[in-house]
Amino acid sequence: MKAFIENDILYIDKEDLPQYQKGKSIVRNNYFWALKSISDYTPMNGNWEFASEVWVALSRMLLFFTNSGYLGYRETMLEFSDDTLIPDVLRSISTKL
Template sequence: MRVKIVEQVIYINKDDVPQYKKGGSVVRNSYFWALRSIACQARRDRDWEYESEVWFALERMLISFAESGYLSTSETILEFPTDAEIPPVLRNISTWQEI
């Protein structure tokens, strides 16, 4: 998931956030609700926002869903711009975007 940090808030690109689908996969829908529950803003037409206070929970959640084996790596890894510094708390679940 492509992300950026602005003033200690992580923004997940709106095109990369999980989608809720009525009658869809239980794991994917649980993932949607879990990520949405800790977001400070999670609107359908905007990037989702995560304040620094929840970054530890975000990391734990992403690791947990990644280890489940039901979601692809691209759905559970935070991809930072190549010139961005990855916060230490998120290094286990982050990488830089490929150019």
């Protein structure tokens, strides 16, 4: 998931967010609701925002879904640009583009 950080807010690109699909995969829908539940702001057609206070929870949640084997790395790893300094708390679930 493409991500960037501004003013201690992590943004996940709206194009890479999981989609809720009624009657579809339970794992993907649980992933959608789990992410949404710890996000600070989730506009319908915008990037989701995560304050630094929830980054530990976000890291643990992304690691859990990554290790479950039901979702691919591109769906559960944060992708940052090469010039981004990745905070320690997010390093285990992050990669560079």
